[in-house]
Structures are given as structure tokens and as C-alpha cells.
Amino acid sequence: MQDKPIVRAAKKHDFDAWLPLWDGYNTFYGRSGDTALPMEITQSTWSRFFDAYEPMHALVAEYDGKLVGLVHFLYHRHTTIKGPTCYLQDLFTDPSLRGKGVGRALIEAVYEKARTDGVDRVYWQTHETNHTAMALYNQVAEKTGFVIYRKLM
Amino acid sequence: MQDKPIVRAAKKHDFDAWLPLWDGYNTFYGRSGDTALPMEITQSTWSRFFDAYEPMHALVAEYDGKLVGLVHFLYHRHTTIKGPTCYLQDLFTDPSLRGKGVGRALIEAVYEKARTDGVDRVYWQTHETNHTAMALYNQVAEKTGFVIYRKLM
Amino acid sequence: MQDKPIVRAAKKHDFDAWLPLWDGYNTFYGRSGDTALPMEITQSTWSRFFDAYEPMHALVAEYDGKLVGLVHFLYHRHTTIKGPTCYLQDLFTDPSLRGKGVGRALIEAVYEKARTDGVDRVYWQTHETNHTAMALYNQVAEKTGFVIYRKLM
Amino acid sequence: MQDKPIVRAAKKHDFDAWLPLWDGYNTFYGRSGDTALPMEITQSTWSRFFDAYEPMHALVAEYDGKLVGLVHFLYHRHTTIKGPTCYLQDLFTDPSLRGKGVGRALIEAVYEKARTDGVDRVYWQTHETNHTAMALYNQVAEKTGFVIYRKLM
Numbered sequence A, B, C, D: 001m002q003d004k005p006i007v008r009a010a011k012k013h014d015f016d017a018w019l020p021l022w023d024g025y026n027t028f029y030g031r032s033g034d035t036a037l038p039m040e041i042t043q044s045t046w047s048r049f050f051d052a053y054e055p056m057h058a059l060v061a062e063y064d065g066k067l068v069g070l071v072h073f074l075y076h077r078h079t080t081i082k083g084p085t086c087y088l089q090d091l092f093t094d095p096s097l098r099g100k101g102v103g104r105a106l107i108e109a110v111y112e113k114a115r116t117d118g119v120d121r122v123y124w125q126t127h128e129t130n131h132t133a134m135a136l137y138n139q140v141a142e143k144t145g146f147v148i149y150r151k152l153m
Helices: A012-028 A039-049 A102-116 A131-140 B012-028 B039-049 B102-116 B131-140 C012-028 C039-049 C102-116 C131-140 D012-028 D039-049 D102-116 D131-140
Strands: A006-009 A056-063 A066-076 A085-093 A121-127 A142-152 B006-009 B056-063 B066-076 B085-093 B121-127 B142-152 C006-009 C056-063 C066-076 C085-093 C121-127 C142-152 D006-009 D056-063 D066-076 D085-093 D121-127 D142-152
Touching (some): A006 A102, A012 A039, A012 A056, A012 A066, A012 A085, A039 A056, A056 A102, A066 A102, A085 A102, A102 A121, A121 A131, A131 A142, B006 B102, B012 B039, B012 B056, B012 B066, B056 B102, B085 B102, B102 B121, B131 B142, C006 C102, C012 C056, C012 C085, C056 C102, C066 C102, C066 D066, C085 C102, C102 C131, C121 C131, C131 C142, D006 D102, D012 D056, D012 D066, D039 D056, D085 D102, D102 D121, D121 D131, D131 D142
Parallel strands (some): B085 B121, C085 C121, D085 D121
Antiparallel strands (some): A056 A066, A121 B142, A142 B121, A142 B142, B006 B056, C056 C066, C066 C085, C121 D142, C142 D121, C142 D142, D006 D056, D066 D085
């Protein structure tokens, strides 16, 4: 059995193995059944990971030859730095593999990719009630004290 | 005396009147004196507001013929919607004009611009200790319960 | 009868009136019948005109209440200027309205939009055998002497 | 002596070795002396090659440990394809190394990078009087018959 997950860029042929992880992630956020994310959006997002014009990227974690985790991130402009910032939008690990360091490996792979791309900050959002996730996040990043307001129109 | 502030797109010739507001905003976040934002970044950000390739925008509020507020926002990709989302990054009102509805007018102008641009969500961050700001934000948006983690490398 | 065409930004509800012009344009370039542009690409392109993240734009010309012309342009980076350049990619006038100044009005509207957006150059391609188009282009722009090489892989 | 040039991505520390090639390229197009490209633009362009948000890229050719060529390309939207197209904007080889296959190696490296990035077309412009360049281009690409019109405002 493998020690550590292997993290690598997603490839187009990963779609079928990536989709159940993406569905798991969306279900966690209440997007399932009647409120499921439309397949049209999933396909649009997936195709953007392979669109050289879009600064959106996906990494996947392999463990014993199976995809067990995903992380999606994108670069966007920022008013108080010259280069872009990195927004890590989605992170998910197969529940049966929790505690094997998959989430941490995915986050650290984003750090490494951002550094290679000349970007020196990575940020993400998590819900204030997600204590399980925060137990990991507190080890690898800083809780900033900033909270999110949103307007849906 | 004017009833309501006028909110409009920033123009290149606004730079000198916008700069003190931008400095006030940065000072509020501790970027002053030795930790002041380099002028090179201010100029890069300002020029991006007028760069048709960059999805970054600035609005300003006028009151009695004087610039009294700014708001900066940008569009970036999002993995669970097809179009972009709108990140309202900076908001500032001249302290002597607080309570005149400038901040609210600036936020609502972003909503209107986003709608016109086909974008149906606007979000921003605020510090959990900024109760003054949150008194306004609670009236015009939803506190999501999401918090920000960040890694500076 | 109207003197001059009205040129304005395309709106989402223009799709049905814009489509025959777009089809006419594609047919002119040999994309019809078996080689027709897939509807999926037409829809992707159309939706980008209304995507605030994409620097792609469409204008249409109205004449006697009817859409009679289109022009599509986009901004992209350029290595020897600081801001973007404007690439006018598609231009088409309903054949029954030729000679009414529709093409010229569309090109000039792109110039005006580019100027408003702080962009001081607009360029396009035309086939060296398209003498009809060049009769107009020679009046409103400069033939540069540059020719296009392309590799399809 | 080396058989073939090595082509690789430009790195930040290449700036001093890249600059004379960039100057040579600009001089060829008449941008020297009084009409020289401002250093501010050179620096802006160079920094964009390392800006993860910008779809602009630079490759360099090394020969016997020395930088002897450059190629710059960018991805931009296109109305009749779904993904981006690749515009190869600048190509230059040290005049003392002409005839060693440097230009061809640079072009082919762009093809390979575009393919890896999921982009299946590369195009560029050349002046109709540049017969030396066209002798190479005719071997590696197709002359399309399209010519460039431009309006400087």
C-alpha cells in the first residue's frame, strides 16, 4: 500500500474518475438531487481547466492507482499586489481516504504550483462550522478573521 | 446641499482626487508609513481600471462636486456558475461624509453594474471585528458564514 | 426611409435576428452545409459577448427597424504596447443593404468603442482577393503589407 | 559545437541575455533610436510573461550556452473555435546564428507548447517583403492569403 498520495495536473481522460469526486464535493455543499449542479456547468468548468486562455487549474490526487481527491484553483487580479492572487476554490477527498494526508497534499501542491507561477499567496473560504476542515487548515495556513458577505440578485 | 451622492465610473482625470481616498483605505488596513503600498502598485492598479483587457473596474462617489468615496470590483471565474462572479474588493468613504449613504450607494451601484454585465452575484470580505461596516452590510447583503484562510509564501 | 444605420451593442434578445447574419458571414467563408460551424460554437461565442470576464464584444446595425449588419471584436495583449490591441474579427452586412454605409458605420463604431475603452489601434484581416471589401477598407484604414501564416495541427 | 539549439521557457534571470535579442528584433522593425520602444513597455511585457493571469509566453533558444533566439506568443479568443487561438507575435534569431535552424526550432516549440495546451492552431504575421523569413515559413506553415488592415487613432 502506498505511503503518500501522488498529486498531478488533471488530464482530459480523468473526467470519469474526477466526476464522482466533484459530485461528492457538490453534495457536501447541498448541490444534489433537485438542487444538483447542471451537467452543463460541470462540463463548462471541466473544459476551462484545459483552456489555455483561462487561468483555472485542476489537480488530482492518486492513491493506489485511483483518483481520491481534487483541488481547483484560479488566478485573479488583486488591487494591492502587482501580480495575481490564487483562489483555491474547491477541495475534496474521497471520504474513505480521510486521514491519509490527501487534503494536505493537495493544498501543498497548489502552493508549489502558485510559487512556480510566481504567485506568493493562496487563499480560500471555508464555512465557520466546518471544524474538521479547519483542523487541517489551521496547520497549513492562517485564519485571517475576514468573513464573506454575498448578494444574490 | 446635495441629497444623495452621485456614483459614476472613475475617469483617468480623477486620479488626484481618488488618491487620498485610496490612501485612506490603505491606511485603514495598516498600509501606511513603512508599510505603505508602493506607488508602483497604485499606478498599476489604477491603469488596470482603464485597460479594456482587464475585468477590473472602479466607481467613485461625488458629493457637492467632490470625490468622497470609491469602490473597486473585478470579475473572475467560478467553478459552479457559468459566467463570472463579481468580487467587490475595496470600498471606502471619506470619514467626514459617513452616514450620508455613500457606502450604500457605492455597493448598490456595483449591483447595478454587475446586473447590466449579466452577473447575478457580488461578494466581498470584511473583518469580523468591523462592526461599523457590518451594520451596513447586513442591510444590503447576506453574511454567509464563510471565513477566509490564507497562506503567504 | 432611414438615412443612416443605427449601430448599437448587441443584446441577448437579438440572437434570432443576429443568427442569419452570422450564418451569412460563415457561408461567405465556406462554413456552410457539411462544413457549417457547429451550433455549439455559435452558442459559446454568443454567450461570450455577454460574459463580463471575456474581452469580446458584438455590435449590430439596425436599418428600418431590422438587423442588417454585425461586427465582432476582441481585445488581446500585445508585446510592444502597454494596453491591449483591438482585433476586429468579423464584419458582415446583409447583401441587400450593401452600399448604404452599413459596413463603414460598423467599423467606425468599433473605432469609437475602442477609443472610449482607451485603445488606440484596431486591426483586422481580409483575404487578398476580396477587392470589394478592400475598396471600403482602403478608405477607413491602412493596408499594412503584413500577411498571415497559419499552422493547423 | 552543439548540433541543435535547445529551446526552453524564458526565466526571470534571462532578462539581461534576452534584452539584446529583443532590441535586435525591435530595431529590425524600425523601433530604435528616437523611435525606440520605451523601457517601460519592455518591462511591462517581460513581467507579463511571468504573470500567471496573462496568457502570454516567451521561449528562448540556447546555443553553446548562449541565448540566441526568442519567440513570444499569446492565446486569445476566436469567434469560430471554442478554445483560444495562438498568436505567435515575435520571433528573432541572433543574426550570427542564422541558418542553424534556430528560427525553425522556436516555431516548432510553439507548436508543441500549443498542442500541450490543447490549442490546435498557431498563426503569425510577416511583412510581404520579408522573403528571407517567408522561405522558412513556407516550409513550416501555410500562407493564408489574408492581409492585415490597421487603424491607428
